[in-house]
Amino acid sequence: MAAKSNLKNMALSLTLVCLVCSAVLGSVYAVTSGPIREAEQAKTTASIARVLPAFEGQPTLESVCVDGVDYNYYRAPGAGYAVISTVVGFGGPLTLMVGIGEDGVVYNTVVLSHSETPGLGAKCTTEQGFIDQFKGWDPAARQLAVRKDGGEVDAITASTITSRAYAKAVAQSCAVYKHLSENE
């Protein structure tokens, strides 16, 4: 039968359980923290490889402030920049990595994290027709906005808000590139 519910027993059992649980969590964390860091690292490396042409050496993480917003970006020697840009999408923050070559033209884009509606806005991660239109986009020649807003981006059907956010993130990244290239 269960031990008596007096103060001593209750405090003792709760303390013991918490101690044991903390010890378990601590050891699991110690074992997994390495692989977790590696998995994150691998994801970043894979994303950079996708948004930029092949390059030699290690990309370096730097940050810059443009129009009052801080941006992180990777500088890849000889290939360009991979800018991380976060905007507000339909369901929450939408974070993109945008690769921009040294000529200022978008090389490729990839979604790092999003919370868009499955089947609608979430298509921005799978719909090749939508993603590929940004490849080779020259922000100086063509306006980065959906057609509804007077730009040239073809939006995903029924997901104008997500498409608008995506285009904005790409445009922001191009602004970051412009800022970087003008200040060097």
Add this chain to the structure above:
Amino acid sequence: MSKFGLITKGLLKENPTFVLVLGMCPTLATTTSAMNGLEMGLATMFVLILSNIVISLISPVVPDKVHIPVYIVVIATFVTVLQLLMQAFVPEVYETLGLFIPLIVVNCIVLGRAEAFASKNSVGDSTLDGIGIGIGFTLSLTVIGIVREILGSGSVFGWKFIAGDGILAFVMAPGAFLVLGYLMVLFNKLAKR
């Protein structure tokens, strides 16, 4: 109850989703596709089995008045362990389920089995109960996921059999309620026979 009965009752007589109607939050939210439903079911099963084992072991020495906090701490520990393991070894799965993994802590099925079964039964029986209810939950979620994926995206386990979109409403929350409701009717009708 026979050992075999302990496992099968989770599938039919005490199916957590269609009969007990517990754990509706992850059921409705994560079953947008068959794969998501399956993964969520397996994640819950992992926590369910381990927490059932530990709770049946410690319940004789835990004073009655603090058993709920003790169980919650045990369950939360296993959920965090699961979360760390998933982040480390299957980051893609972790990303799709994301928020719903920590929510397993408050899943009524896990605490419900701890209270109703594991705290009163032996370790062996509690393990079997965890396996049974876990399989029942996983199968239910997978079935809901399959139906929603077929209707909503025109595919099964990511394999597309029609080009273009399905009926998008089924991928979103209203479709989840519809599918769950109809499956519940169907399940109870068949189970009654």
